[in-house]
Amino acid sequence: MSKKDSRITNLIEKSHSIAVICGLSGESTVPVGIAIASYIEDVYGRKSDIYYSGDFSIVNSELFSQADIKSKFMQKSLKISIDFSNTDIKTVDYYKDGDSKLVLEVSPIVDKFENDRVSFDVVGAHYDLIIAIGLSELSDLGDFYSKNEVVFEKAEIINIDNSPKNKNYGSLNIVDFSASSISLLIFSKFLEWGYIPSKKASKSLLVGLSN
Known part of the structure; x- marks a missing residue:
């Protein structure tokens, strides 16, 4: 049985709409984004939207059959x-x-x-919880952030990263410099939380670990 992390639980259960934002290094961030979305659905019964605004050609094509990955927020x-x-x-x-x-x-x-x-x-786009994957700071998203800054300002942020450059900008920061990849970081967190990854989450993390 999954053990819910109380810090994440508080943020997820009080939220009405959740976005998972993958950093521009899509080959490593998109697999984690899909795994996180699967975790939220499996454990909390909540749907979330996954966004990636970078180069789609660097992302393993198998991942696009695993989830609906959007490139921009819906216009208001x-x-x-x-x-x-x-x-x-x-x-x-x-x-x-x-x-x-x-x-x-x-x-x-x-x-x-x-x-x-x-x-x-x-x-249009309105999220009260944003999960940022592989972003040292939100401005690393470039235009995606600058054009939607108000959306980010109004949301709680869960910051997931393994970079020593991370600015710890989140309401909750899951940052581990010792992790060799973000996939390994979140896989270790799943073990810590007692979550057995679903087939979708497992396949996505395997793709991330192989990069």
Whole structure:
């Protein structure tokens, strides 16, 4: 039976959405990213999104059949919802009013149309827990970080790395300079936590250990 690490457990169980971000050395970070995502699903029953923004050609092609690996966050958008019950809407138009205003025009509506029947929400990338794999600092991600800095700032960070250059920037830092690879580091942590890797996690770690 798996023994949950209390520090990780606290962060995972209070989170609503989890992203696993793999460093640009994809041949070593992507296998660990897949293994970590498998661990989270197996032990905590939680899904997570895996991201890698580097050169896909250096990543073992077998890994792409193991998991859905995304290269960028979903672009944010504004979603407007209208409760049109008891209203027979026939047209929905929009137009620009001046340089900075967009007008949405819906017709016809009932005479007494309450404002609270219109709501809006911002949809897109939003994570409250980010697991960073093989990153000495988040800025090592280049444009992926600079273009999404707000997403990172709003999230708790679990920092997993074996580099002596690591800045210990995480809410939780799992950093071991003595580990010869990140795959070996996380494999040893799995043993420590009593987690027997699933078939997917095992295959991914074997790929990482062979690099």
